Amino acid sequence: GNSVTQMEGPVTLSEEAFLTINCTYTATGYPSLFWYVQYPGEGLQLLLKATKADDKGSNKGFEATYRKETTSFHLEKGSVQVSDSAVYFCARLTSGTYKYIFGTGTRLKVLA
């Protein structure tokens, strides 16, 4: 079936450390892939997206590349800040519908 699997948290890093949050998907066809971020007490907001294989989404220093061969869309950032502390959700858009399938979320905590 169609699903999204992301690494369990929490992930705790020191400021300026390198971040990777893994995300893999199963799907028929070629879904669009997204990373959403949820800051404390707020709703989710789009961080970046990629709509086809080999596309790289980027925003605010975060990047993710759509890898069809490994069905992955891992989120990376070279140097995290305390303000990046949040929950990150990987998501895919089911082909032919407007239904997102979200991963379970990964909580990131960045220490000063």
Next chain:
Amino acid sequence: DAGVIQSPRHEVTEMGQEVTLRCKPISGHDYLFWYRQTMMRGLELLIYFNNNVPIDDSGMPEDRFSAKMPNASFSTLKIQPSEPRDSAVYFCASSLAQGLHNEQFFGPGTRLTVL
């Protein structure tokens, strides 16, 4: 634009009571989504509307839950009667149909506690 507006932000009620959550989507958006977020189950899509018409309600947990969208600027999610297991954060989101790669804009959520 003020973004997606939800009310109330917090609701505490007793088991058996009726609960109504409200949402005002971003003006001009033609898709509206209701989600539920819990620690155990993560983020679940309950129902979504297109042009005020429910398209997919397969995520609505049971008959105690109902959702309406009487016009393009207002939607409600009602739980009657409420149960403690309904305690969660309920999010409303809206989007604009322009192909299949659309961002959903989320409201701040309503934190529901059923005692």
